Amino acid sequence: MKEKIFEPFKVKDIVFLAIISAVTLCTCAVMPLVASLQTVIFGIAQVITSLQISIFFAIGLMKIPKPGTLFIMSLLTGLFQLLMAPPMFFSNIIIGLLLEILVILIFRGYKKDSAVFFAAVLYNPLSLPFNYLYNLLFGREAMTAVATKAPWITIGMTLAVVLLSALGAWIGIKIFKELKKSGAIKK
Amino acid sequence: MSEKLLTKHPIYPLIGLLASILIIIFGLITAKNPECIWFLGGMWLLLLVFGYWRACLAVVPVSVVFCAVFAGITYAVSGDINAAYAAVNRILAVCVAVIPGLALPPIVLVRNFSALNLPRMLTLGMMITLTFFPLLGGEVRQVREAMKTRGAGSFFSPKIFYRAFLIPLIMRLVNISDTLALSVETRGFSKDAKNCSVYKTVSLRVVDILFLLLVIAGAVLAVVL
Numbered sequence: 001m002k003e004k005i006f007e008p009f010k011v012k013d014i015v016f017l018a019i020i021s022a023v024t025l026c027t028c029a030v031m032p033l034v035a036s037l038q039t040v041i042f043g044i045a046q047v048i049t050s051l052q053i054s055i056f057f058a059i060g061l062m063k064i065p066k067p068g069t070l071f072i073m074s075l076l077t078g079l080f081q082l083l084m085a086p087p088m089f090f091s092n093i094i095i096g097l098l099l100e101i102l103v104i105l106i107f108r109g110y111k112k113d114s115a116v117f118f119a120a121v122l123y124n125p126l127s128l129p130f131n132y133l134y135n136l137l138f139g140r141e142a143m144t145a146v147a148t149k150a151p152w153i154t155i156g157m158t159l160a161v162v163l164l165s166a167l168g169a170w171i172g173i174k175i176f177k178e179l180k181k182s183g184a185i186k187k
Numbered sequence: 188m189s190e191k192l193l194t195k196h197p198i199y200p201l202i203g204l205l206a207s208i209l210i211i212i213f214g215l216i217t218a219k220n221p222e223c224i225w226f227l228g229g230m231w232l233l234l235l236v237f238g239y240w241r242a243c244l245a246v247v248p249v250s251v252v253f254c255a256v257f258a259g260i261t262y263a264v265s266g267d268i269n270a271a272y273a274a275v276n277r278i279l280a281v282c283v284a285v286i287p288g289l290a291l292p293p294i295v296l297v298r299n300f301s302a303l304n305l306p307r308m309l310t311l312g313m314m315i316t317l318t319f320f321p322l323l324g325g326e327v328r329q330v331r332e333a334m335k336t337r338g339a340g341s342f343f344s345p346k347i348f349y350r351a352f353l354i355p356l357i358m359r360l361v362n363i364s365d366t367l368a369l370s371v372e373t374r375g376f377s378k379d380a381k382n383c384s385v386y387k388t389v390s391l392r393v394v395d396i397l398f399l400l401l402v403i404a405g406a407v408l409a410v411v412l
Contacts, residue, residue, distance in 0.1 A: 011372055019316075019367075063361075175357055
């Protein structure tokens with residue numbers, strides 16, 4: 001029998017995703033603290049948020065492994081970021097959509113842990129090229145110059161974002177499995 | 188978000204959202220201009236006059252601390268006073284832009300979205316996300332108290348943080364989500380229900396349009412002058 005890829009969301013799924021999005025947003029509240037350093041150190045905002053975003057997004061994806069889960073989480077977090085930084089809203093929506101398409105094409109959904117890991121790892125690092133292109137497009141020279149000023153720092157920070165995201169995704173999957181084993185979470 | 192900051196007569200939610208976007212965009216664009224501070228000060232005053240005084244006053248100490256710290260860091264790193272001034276303006280732009288969102292009662296936003304026939308999934312998600320912020324603080328406090336009671340040790344040790352803080356917190360989140368989902372369904376909320384009535388409609392007033400016109404005028408002046 002052919003397995004269904006797209007499944008409808010239930011009310012309880014939306015409630016859980018909204019709560020996970022709220023927690024993710026709260027843990028990202030440290031971002032304004034480094035906002036002014038973005039013109040000095042490339043990717044500083046992504047470095048300090050990648051761990052928590054990937055932990056909570058990985059938990060959300062493991063609990064509700066349906067296509068669209070990542071997009072709903074990115075939409076809910078993005079809507080609140082719209083008030084503080086509009087580019088982040090567009091970044092969230094575009095990256096959320098892109099990753100959903102990639103996951104459906106490669107893994108045909110979030111049933112496998114590798115699909116969850118893939119999405120949670122790539123979500124934050126993808127915002128680096130997006131922000132760079134956005135700043136290039138809208139002529140924010142200071143933001144684009146920081147990437148080319150010190151290439152080694154740019155490479156190092158990009159690697160740090162990827163590594164922290166991978167660590168966060170691994171922790172998120174580990175937490176979910178532990179809670180599932182103990183019976184606290186039902187898939 | 189504290190309930191004390193909410194205003195009784197908020198600006199039409201979509202206009203408030205648009206005003207926030209305009210403030211942040213024009214604040215960031217003109218951050219290096221000497222007039223930017225006047226634009227942001229004007230917007231703060233405008234919000235104060237339009238009934239957002241609690242949120243306006245609440246952001247003052249936060250913005251003072253943030254400005255002092257980050258302008259200091261920027262100056263220390265770059266040694267450029269203009270860069271420090273731009274950093275102050277960027278932080279102020281964020282602080283002023285969040286005022287309409289801070290003071291907007293979540294239910295008003297939800298009513299507005301429902302009246303505009305936006306997807307119910309989005310309305311429900313936004314309502315829960317908005318109302319969950321104050322709850323989360325309480326949950327974190329409870330888990331930390333439990334850690335202290337059990338003598339779990341330092342909060343900053345990764346192992347202890349993972350085992351004694353993160354795992355119990357996620358468990359609480361899952362439990363809250365299950366209870367909340369049951370509660371929502373018991374109250375008759377359905378994702379697929381086509382017909383629904385909005386108990387109190389949020390309508391556009393002349394004051395809202397005046398507010399938006401003043402914000403636009405301020406933004407234009409900030410660029411032109």
